[in-house]
Amino acid sequence: xxxxxxxxxxxxxxxxxxxxxxxxxxxxxxxxxxxxxxxxxxxxxxxxxxxxxxxxxxxxxxxxxxxxxxxxxxxxxxxxxxxxxxxxxxxxxxxxxxxxxxxxxxxxxxxxxxxxxxxxxxxxxxxxxxxx
Numbered sequence: 001x002x003x004x005x006x007x008x009x010x011x012x013x014x015x016x017x018x019x020x021x022x023x024x025x026x027x028x029x030x031x032x033x034x035x036x037x038x039x040x041x042x043x044x045x046x047x048x049x050x051x052x053x054x055x056x057x058x059x060x061x062x063x064x065x066x067x068x069x070x071x072x073x074x075x076x077x078x079x080x081x082x083x084x085x086x087x088x089x090x091x092x093x094x095x096x097x098x099x100x101x102x103x104x105x106x107x108x109x110x111x112x113x114x115x116x117x118x119x120x121x122x123x124x125x126x127x128x129x130x131x132x
Contacts, residue, residue, distance in 0.1 A: 028111040032061045035113050039063065042122035050129045052080060063107040064098065065125075076101035080132055087128045093121055 054068035
């Protein structure tokens with residue numbers, strides 16, 4: 001049985017409406033599309049530069065970067081992925097891992113993410129990948 005005392009009460013409904021208003025007023029859906037495409041392009045450029053990147057995927061402001069030991073065999077690189085996550089955290093950027101082998105970087109920035117934020121993320125990831 002499912003029970004929830006907060007579902008649909010007037011306060012939570014008002015909060016939800018306020019959130020939707022901010023999303024609309026600040027054009028955050030359009031921002032997600034524009035900045036998302038910009039960041040996806042930067043991640044694809046890193047794929048061209050580093051053989052460790054097997055693939056990149058994106059949808060709006062949701063990204064994944066698959067790390068592999070060999071692009072042809074697609075051998076997962078979980079140790080390297082873990083190192084990248086920890087090194088990014090040390091530099092103030094929080095990302096996670098996903099996938100059955102924990103070899104995929106999961107990047108989910110907030111809706112107000114900017115081009116400047118994207119540049120910082122790609123630049124930091126570039127610096128870290130260069131050390132592996």
